[in-house]
Amino acid sequence: MGGPVITKSLGAPVDTVVIDPEELDDSVRLCAHLFQEWVEKVHEIRLTVVSGRFFAVEIHAGSPAARIDWRTDYKSLTYKPTTVPESIRKRVKAFMEHFGIVFGAFDFIVTPTGAWRFLEVNSNGQRSWIESKTGVPISGAIADLLEKGSTP
Numbered sequence: 582m583g584g585p586v587i588t589k590s591l592g593a594p595v596d597t598v599v600i601d602p603e604e605l606d607d608s609v610r611l612c613a614h615l616f617q618e619w620v621e622k623v624h625e626i627r628l629t630v631v632s633g634r635f636f637a638v639e640i641h642a643g644s645p646a647a648r649i650d651w652r653t654d655y656k657s658l659t660y661k662p663t664t665v666p667e668s669i670r671k672r673v674k675a676f677m678e679h680f681g682i683v684f685g686a687f688d689f690i691v692t693p694t695g696a697w698r699f700l701e702v703n704s705n706g707q708r709s710w711i712e713s714k715t716g717v718p719i720s721g722a723i724a725d726l727l728e729k730g731s732t733p
Contacts, residue, residue: 584618585602585619586599586616587599587600588615588616596649596652599649617700620690622648622690622692626638626691627687627688628665628686629686629706629717629719630684631684631726632726634722635665635670637663638717640658640660641658642654642658643658655710660714662716673687685703686702686703686706687702687703688703
């Protein structure tokens with residue numbers, strides 16, 4: 582990798598931490614961790630997909646702590662609904678079809694060059710906070726899915 586990485590232990594919610602990989606020692610073997618390359622970002626995207634309906638929101642961090650992990654400083658965040666590039670839309674749709682899922686909360690970083698970098702998908706990702714901040718109709722899409730009992 583050649584640069585900093587981020588880590589968080591798996592299990593209970595734990596803040597993301599930026600570390601120098603040269604400083605890792607054997608103590609990390611005592612607990613499961615997620616390690617990822619640190620990616621320079623302009624902002625992050627929470628893309629909630631419900632039965633083929635895409636709800637993408639930019640998350641802009643307003644503090645140094647939120648730039649590392651936006652969950653650490655909700656008060657500094659601003660939100661903006663956005664569109665999903667067609668290449669990302671196709672990949673997300675293929676991912677969901679492959680795994681047979683109808684709901685996913687996908688997290689992306691948008692780099693200074695405008696590239697979307699995939700971080701993870703949450704099968705039970707939180708959504709009401711982003712819906713209340715932006716008005717994107719995620720709950721309505723879930724209600725539609727439950728009422729109709731099928732996907733588009």
